[in-house]
Amino acid sequence: MFDPTTAPRLKARPLSPHLGIYRLTMTMAMSVMHRITGVALYYGTILMAWWLVAAASGPNAYATIESFMSSIFGRLILLGYTWALIHHALGGLRHLIWDLGYGLDDGERDMLATATLVGSIVLTIVLWVVGYLMMGGAR
Numbered sequence: 793m794f795d796p797t798t799a800p801r802l803k804a805r806p807l808s809p810h811l812g813i814y815r816l817t818m819t820m821a822m823s824v825m826h827r828i829t830g831v832a833l834y835y836g837t838i839l840m841a842w843w844l845v846a847a848a849s850g851p852n853a854y855a856t857i858e859s860f861m862s863s864i865f866g867r868l869i870l871l872g873y874t875w876a877l878i879h880h881a882l883g884g885l886r887h888l889i890w891d892l893g894y895g896l897d898d899g900e901r902d903m904l905a906t907a908t909l910v911g912s913i914v915l916t917i918v919l920w921v922v923g924y925l926m927m928g929g930a931r
Contacts, residue, residue: 829876836873879912
């Protein structure tokens with residue numbers, strides 16, 4: 793059995809910093825969101841594959857997925873998928889800018905992270921409004 797009184801004294805080792813000492817920054821939050829949107833795109837792509845298979849399977853199968861995607865819940869899923877796709881793409885562009893050696897200063901990093909978030913929301917809204925208008929409005 794281990795007896796701490798007779799054990800040799802171990803030299804104090806440095807410990808990894810705990811999450812409690814970090815201050816959440818915009819770039820950290822966008823890094824987490826980039827990962828979350830990547831997972832959302834994975835599952836959203838399964839829905840898109842279901843839609844394509846249903847379209848190829850005939851009118852009855854397509855009517856089933858059409859009724860699901862036309863519901864409020866289905867449209868919220870499509871809205872979230874659209875936002876995740878745009879946010880993930882803009883995050884990739886932000887990383888490309890960093891890889892080219894630009895935007896690495898403190899203010900520039902935060903500006904690019906904020907632009908990713910705001911841009912993804914604005915572009916999603918614009919895309920949905922244009923799509924809604926091109927479809928002829930409410931059905």
